[in-house]
Amino acid sequence: MVWVEIDGSYGEGGGQILRTAVALSVITGKAVRITRIRANRPNPGLRPQHLHGILALKELSNARVKGAQVGSTELEFIPGEAKPRHIRVPLSTAGSITLVLQALLPAMAFIGGSFEITGGTDVPWSPPVDYLKHVTLFALGKMGVKAELEIKRRGHYPKGGGAVAGKVEPWEEMKPLFAFEWGKIERFSGISHATNLPAHVAERQAKAAKERIEEHYNAPVDIETEVSGSLGPGSGIVVWAETDGLRLGGDALGERGKPAEVVGREAADELLDQLKTRAAVDKFLGDQLIPFLAFAGGEVKVAEITNHLLTNVWVVERFFGKVFEVEREGRGGVVRVIRRVDG
Ligand SMILES: Nc1ncnc2c1ncn2[C@@H]1O[C@H](COP(=O)(O)OP(=O)(O)OP(=O)(O)O)[C@@H](O)[C@H]1O
DSSP states (O other): OOEEEEETTSTTOSHHHHHHHHHHHHHHOOEEEEESTTTTSSSOSOOHHHHHHHHHHHHHHTOEEESOSTTOSOEEEEOOOOOOEEEEEEOOTTOBHHHHHHHHHHHHHHHOEEEEEEEBSSOTTSOOHHHIIIIIHHHHHHTTOOEEEEEEEOOBTTTBOEEEEEEEOOOOSOOOEEEOBOOOEEEEEEEEEEESSOHHHHHHHHHHHHHHHHTTOOSOEEEEEEEEOOSSOEEEEEEEEEESSOEEEEEEEOOTTSOHHHHHHHHHHHHHHHHHTOBSBOHHHHHHHHHHHHHHOEEEEESOOOHHHHHHHHHHHHHHSOOEEEEEETTEEEEEESSOOOO
C-alpha cells in the first residue's frame, strides 16, 4: 500500500492540513498517516469539527480509519471504494459547516454525491456560508465544478442549529483558471442577515456596508437583508465585488455589544482592502482554491500569500511532488501551476 506521511504541525499547522490531506487520500486512493495533529495549538489534536470532516470522508470512501477520536494527534486513513453517497453530518453545537465542506467538496467533486450538514453556518475563523456559496463556489464553477448549496437555517455560536444541504456532480470538464487582476467592477452584492434579532440589525449592517463601499466606488451596491429564526441570536454580513473575472469577498460577524454599523463597515473595509491590491483572488479564496487548481491548472494573482495558502500547497505536493510555483509581490503574489496533476 502507498502511504503518504504528513506532519500535521507543518506551516499553519491547523485543521486545514487534515482536510486537504484526507480529501486527497480519497481522490488518489493513497493511504495517509498524519502525525502531530494541531500540535502547536492551545487545544491540540482533533476537535469535533475536524473529526466530523474526516468521518464524512470515511463514509464517502468506505475507508478504514485509526485515531478518529476527539483529541487524537495521530490519524491513519485508508480509503476504500468511493461511490456517490448521501452524507449526513450532525455537528453538535456550532461546529463550522463550511469547514466540513472544505474537506468534503474536493473529494465529492471527483465522486459526486449529496450532503446535509447541521451546525454553525456563520461562526468565527471559518468562511461564512454565504461566502462559500457566492465567492468560493463561483470560482470553482469557473473551473467546471458543479456544486449546489442550500441554506436551510442559520446557526451561530454557541448553540448552532444551522442546516445546509447540497449536491456535487462528478467533475467532468476541468477548466484551468487564469485570473490575474480585476479590470472592471460590474457591481457589489451582499447578504446581511439577522437571526432571532430585530430586522433593523440586518438593515443597519447593510446600510453601513453600502455607504462605505460607495465612498470608494461608483458601481451599484445591492445588499439583500435576511431575517430568520433559529436556536440562538446571531448576525453577519458578506459582501462581494462582481468583477469581469472572479468575485472578491469581505465578511464580518455580529457580536453582543458590537454595533451593527461597525459590523457592516468591517466587512466592507475588508473587501476594499483586497480590491486595492488589484489581485483577482482575495486572501481567503486563495488557500481554498489550491486543491482544485492542482487538478484544473492555471495561474492566479492573490491579494495575500497567507500561511494557509502555502501550507495547502505543501500538502498537495506531499501527494504529487512539485505542482506549484509561488511568486511573492508585496504581501500578495502569483500562484502558478507548473505541472498539473491528472485527475
Ligand atoms: N472571514 C473569513 N472569510 C472567508 N474564509 C475564511 C474566513 N476566516 C477563515 N476562513 C477560511 O477558513 C479556513 C480556516 O482554516 P483553519 O485550518 O485555520 O481552520 P481550523 O480547522 O479551525 O483550524 P485550527 O483551529 O487548527 O486553526 C481557511 O480556508 C480560511 O481561508
